[in-house]
Amino acid sequence: MRLLNLDRSSDRLALFRARNPHLAGIERVSAVDGRLADRRRLIEHGIMSPDLNYSDGAVGCAMSHLTQWRDAAQGGEPLTIIEDDAVLCANFEEESARVLAGLPDDWEYVMWGFNFDAPLTFHLGEGLSPCTSAFDQAAMRQDIRNFASRRVSTMAFRLLRGFGTVCYSISPRGAMRLVEFCLPLRPMDTMHPGLAHRIANAGIDNMLARVWPEMAAYVAVPPLALTENDHRVSTIQAAGTPQPPAQKVAFPEPDAFAAVFERIGVTNAVAVGIRSDHYTVLPTAALRRVGWGGFDIAEDASLLARALTERGIEQGFDLLFLGTADTPVPSLCTLLGSFRPRAVVVPADRDEAQRPAPAEAGRRGPPRLSMKQIAAGFGYSTQPCPEADGYLLLLRQGISWEEPAEPGVAVLA
Template sequence: MQKYFISLDRTPERTERFLKANAHIKGFERYAGLDGKKLDRDDVIAKGLMAPDCGFTAGAMGSGLAHATLWGRVVKSGKPAHIFEDDAFLCRNFEQESDRIIANLPDDWEIILWGNNYDSILEFELLPGITQCVAIFNQDDVRRGIPAFLNMDVSSSPFRLSQTFGICGYAISPLGASRLLERCLPFKSVEVTYPGLGMRVLTTTSIDHLMNIHYRNIKAYTSFPPLCVTDNDSSNSLNK
């Protein structure tokens, strides 16, 4: 499968870090993405890619359009692909384990997240249609554990995804890419209810928040435990 990673031209140090950390995985193709600081917001709105009242920051706009552009590539190619952000760290046996998991998914799978942000929740179906499970994490522990994770062989299983935050790494099928393009564009600021956060209501501020609206209604999965983690350093976030 094609393996894309998104990393802006103005942050070569992030590209270098990603490739060095994940040197045990071959065949990455860098996508330079769309730098939100250089995009004309009015032009993006005029093209129907974002609602006029959308509250996305310039960074979130660029990041979201980068993912959407790669979804378009997947649709055009007719083949599934992996997509990573440049703060993703992959376990040692990622290729073998991800191949095994995808081979055992239903033929109509649409997206599977290999990891998520670890400063919030992951809600998934532990038993399909019966038991919702909410996992919480310690982000500091995850950050400290990254060197060990890179040398770890992980045995994971797919579960139907309900909601989470972050899209550091995932695989998407042409069907999933097409459906998410239809459902997430134009970008908009809407309220989303999170049962896993005690029915808290949050306004969408990035594309992964918009995706949370739709996971339950498409063939979306998460791998648990994860095959990909992120340090999710907000001080370096490209969504700012």
């Protein structure tokens, strides 16, 4: 087993060892530092195409894994590769060996852990069908520290789509196939079941997802390895890429939402509170005090739409609260375009003038639209929320906000 760890990240190595005291005989290998990579040389040697838009961290991640695949192919023996944010179950070595022994001799790749903020697609078996699963990353994170003390019994299914390279085993033949497919690293996009749009190649796992259906690739369900998948502290995914700072968003008093309901003439109080990133915490208990529900879900817009649909949230529900100051534009567009809530309350910090998106790999990003611009595009007016300082109120076209003629009387357009 090989552990990928940057030479400058001794703290992450110490944390890995503290979280995985049961693992013995792991060989630490130096990961490639993408900040030091010579992109011109990589292009000249056919490792990377000139139009590849990888962050420094993504380049380092790709080169780290490519190096291990080369070693597996040349050494003629399977390798198990582990990233340094992994937490492995107590019986990982025993259970992974059992699974590998039960696979056909021509197996090429086995995914022992995957990202929980994206769907996973695998085949249930002969005569059955593919299965696409979604996960609750927040719930997994709450208990990840105890995973190393748990024994897990798993099954291997044919892998079709997924994200993450936290922990996997690869055969020499599988390693050769991945090197042949992935070089040169290049732009591409891949359709994932469960997502409404194609995913652009922003990292090596995006490329792997394209080739897994053509390989003897498998995934362990349930997983034998977990990762918090925290982009704020990742040295592989995020290195060289500015990340949103941790933010504390003050939550309005429940009475503020009750007042919003009253002012727009709402009677049934169908409302939803959503946290759509990992940088803020949405206290759903406060939502429940006024009789409505909160969700802690992934950033992906299609997963957001599915979560609302599965919970019976129909178009035109009364009020939406977004518990983050930096809501991803695709998620917001899904909410405004597909579900058409009557009113939306968002932190005012998100309403900024157009500003360039963070530059990546020395390129200038496109302008980021302000909340007012996004809202106007979907037929919503925008104004300060008079019942909650620091928040904006978006109103769907046809709904007005006027001072009531007398207490408790709302005026609708």
